[in-house]
Amino acid sequence: MTVAADASPTSVETEAPPRKRRLALPLAPYLQAAPLALILGAFLLLPIAAIVIVSFWDYDSVQIYPAFVTLNYEESLGSWVTWSTFLNTLKFVAIVWAITLVVGFWVAYFLAFHVRTSKMQTVLFLVCTVPFLTSNIIRMISWVPFLGRNGLLNSALVELGIVPAPLEFLLFSEFAVVLAMVHLYALFMVTPIFNTLVRIDRSLVEAARDAGASSWQILTNVIIPLAKPGIAIGSIFVVTLVLGDFITVRFMSGGQSASMGLMIANQISLLQYPAAAANAVALLILVLLMMAAILKIVDIRKEL
Amino acid sequence: MTSDRRTLEFYLLAAFFALFVLFLYGPLSTILILSFQGPNGGLTFPMNGVSTRWFQNLFETQAVGDFGGSFTRSALLGLMVMATTVVVSLLAGLAFRRGFFGATPLFYLAISSLVVPSILVSLGIGLSFQILGLEPTWWSSAFGAHLTWTLPFGVLIMFAVFNRFSPAYEEAARDLGASSWQAFAHVVLPIIAPSLVGVGLFGFTLSYDEFARTLMTAGSFNTLPLEIYGMTTNVTTPVLYALGAVTTLVSFGVIGVSLAAIAVIARQRKKLGVS
Structure with missing residues (x-):
């Protein structure tokens, strides 16, 4: 403080530092977020744009040509094979989602409510996680x-005389596809549900019991409604993973079943990129619709 | 549920959980056993003697393709993805914590990176490189493709960590005269270190095992999952299981080292009296 200082400079001084901070600090978060934005821009947004563009291109058996034709969409959507593949994919989604939901919920429920120490919870949760890595x-x-x-399994069944051959x-077979998908994707359901279940306030459960609720009523009226965000997140994971899957369908069905992803992968291996791109756009729209439907039913924003 | 006596519900659920664990580990253990199949044994039980012949077979290049080369590429790629995922997710986490214009769209972009099917990312990056006249290689296009899968996990973990991070620690450091860099390096970083190890673990293992995103982006040299997939169509000996056993043990090793690191950090912290 100088002797000459009067009211106006001090008021400027008290105002100046916050303004300076407001100007100097905001740059940092932008620099920190830049790498993420650049990587996702270059390897997610740009590639999706490329798929949309190429889906309108023309091709022959040798190469692809820049053009604007809707032929790829007409061929794809006008074909009976595409629609039956679509339905087959949705069938896998429905079956795998239902099984992983039931299995995932009970596994998460056991871990969250029946394992008493948090150390044991962590250990058992890790036991479930390791195969997924x-x-x-x-x-x-x-x-x-x-x-x-x-x-x-077959040797055991035959030996026990349960089946003759x-x-x-x-x-x-499709049975093998579903089994392998449940095996591969169940953790994506267990983890989010477990996360919401452990955060449920135990006094709510106590209150329900004091009010005379049975275990079943507590489950259906208290725990499941509170677990909805976790169920929604797990469902988004499982639904989108099954929708885009091609490797499990190809390997476990031995070429006897089809899915959208597999159809796209086959077109890629035949170098029919524009046709693959058109189907990819259709698949992407389907994925986004499914996500929108799930998010419409359950609000997950408070979970993030 | 929290009563002292175990109820029938507990035993039923415990049995269900045990079955689930058996379901997860049972198949995996069969290939570990079958990889020691005798020299004349086949792809299924019974064991026809015990040998390490299929493991030796793995290192004879002409027998199973380029195991050494693809393993090296996958390991290097995994390390690159791991380092990038840790640094980029940490920076993004710090940015989201402060808040900035466009934070919500960027967060949703990261989330959508999780739900876009792998085959689309693979196709899109392959097409982009073709249009731009670039040669796809495992260290450029496949590297980017893997990051679209590992970064959202990293960002979500960082998001959760910073949501629960009390700013009181940093404020205390700043009150004691620490610069913002010192507060970050000596206070924030040690507290979130275990989570960063977790992000690194995700980064490495997800990349090391990634197949679909590598399919169109690896260029002329295979990564290990591509090599294994190629083998499933033309190799009919237990050498496939030997390869499976070796890569699974590598994964287990990485997981074990990461968990040990997290445990060591936690113990040191306990010794210092910090919770």
Whole structure:
């Protein structure tokens, strides 16, 4: 403070530092967020734009040509094969979603409400997590010695006299596809539901019991409504993973079943990129519609 | 539920949980066992003797393709993805914490990166590179493709961490005269270190095992999952299981090291009396 200072400079001084901070600080978050924005822009937005553009291009057996034709969409949407593949994909989505939801909920419920120490909860949760951090392809292959014609399950069933001859439908069938998908994707349902369940205030459960609710009533009237955001997040994961899946369908059905993803992958291997792109746009729209439907039913924003 | 005596519900659910764990680990353990199949044994049980022949087979290049090369590429790519995911997610987490114009769209972009099917990312990046006249390679296009899968996980973990992070620690440091860099490096970073190890673990393992996103983006050299997938169509000996056993053990090793690191950090913190 100088002697000459009067009212106006001090008022400027008290105003100046906040203004300076307001100008100097905001740059930092932009610099910090820039790498994420640049990477997602270059490797997510740009590629999706490329798919949309190429879906209007023309092609022959050798290469693709810049053009603006709607032929790819007409061929794809006008074909009976596309629509039956669509329906088959939705069938896998519905079955796998229903199974992972039931399995995932009870596993998460057991971990959250029946395991008493948080240390034990962590250990058991890690036991569930570890297989999901290993290779999906290896986990698929690992069903072969179990389900195959001479596999463990068939040998056991024949030996016990339950079936007269080895069951053929166990491997390379739609049954095998669903089994492998549940095996691969169940954790994506367990984790979000577990997260919401452990955060439920235990006094709510106590209050319901004091008010005379049975275990079943507590489950259906207290716990499940509070677990909805977790169920929604898990459902988004499972639905989108199954919708886009092609490797499980290709490997576990032995070429006897189809899905949108597999159709796109086959077109890619035949170098029919514009046709693959048109189907990819259709798949993307389907994924976004499914997400919108789930988000419309359950508000997950407070979970984030 | 929290009563002292175990109820029937507990035993039923415990049995269900045990079945689930068996379901997860059962198939995996069969290929670990079958990888020690005898020299004349096949792809299924029974074991025809015990040998390590299929593991030796793995290192004879002509027998199963380029195992060493694809393993090296996958490991290097995994490390690149891991380092990038940790740094970019941490920076983004700090940015989201402060808030900035466009934070919500960027967050939703990161989330949508999770739900866009892998095959679309693969196709899109492949097409972009083709249109731009660039050669796809595992260290450029596949690297970017993997980041679209690992970064959303990293960002979500960081988001959750900073949501629960009390600013009181930093404010205390600043009151004691620390610069903002010192407050970050000596206060914030040590507190969130275990979560960063977790982000790194996700980054490495998701990249190391990624198949669909690598399909159209790896260029002329295969990563390990592509190599394994190629083998499923033309290899009919237990060498496939040996490869599966080796890569699974690598994954287990990485997970084990990460969990040990998290445990060590937690113990040191306890010793220092910080919760």
